Amino acid sequence: MDIIIDIAFIIFSYLFGSIPTGVIISKYFFNVDIQKVGSGNIGATNVARTLGKKVGILTLIGDALKGIIPIIIVRLYEPYPLNQTLIFFCSLSAFLGHLFPIYLKFKGGKGVATALGIFLMLFPFQTLLTAIVFF
Known part of the structure; x- marks a missing residue:
């Protein structure tokens, strides 16, 4: 039963990442x-x-949220040590959803903002430090 829920999270992440x-x-x-x-x-x-x-x-901000929201949902659903693999696949799915959105015949963006949202959730300090150095 858990695998079905995990697959549903991954599909949701792709569809959410596909929102143009x-x-x-x-x-x-x-x-x-x-x-x-x-x-x-x-x-x-x-x-x-x-x-x-x-x-x-x-x-x-909207594109970054496509990487942030699936991770928040997974973290609310499953406790920390168990959710790392699911977070990886949901993050990847959201990212791929932005690159290849089903709603636009698989012609999407470059994924920079969605990746930024994912990095902010997974590595907040390092991402902010990198942004400070970059800008």
């Missing part, structure tokens, strides 16, 4: 198809270049 944040924000709030302007990428960089930095930051 940049497309939703650009299309429904600005009536712009982000896939047809700029570089054609659905990620935060193209959104920021096309629609402005504030909208790009909103997209970045």
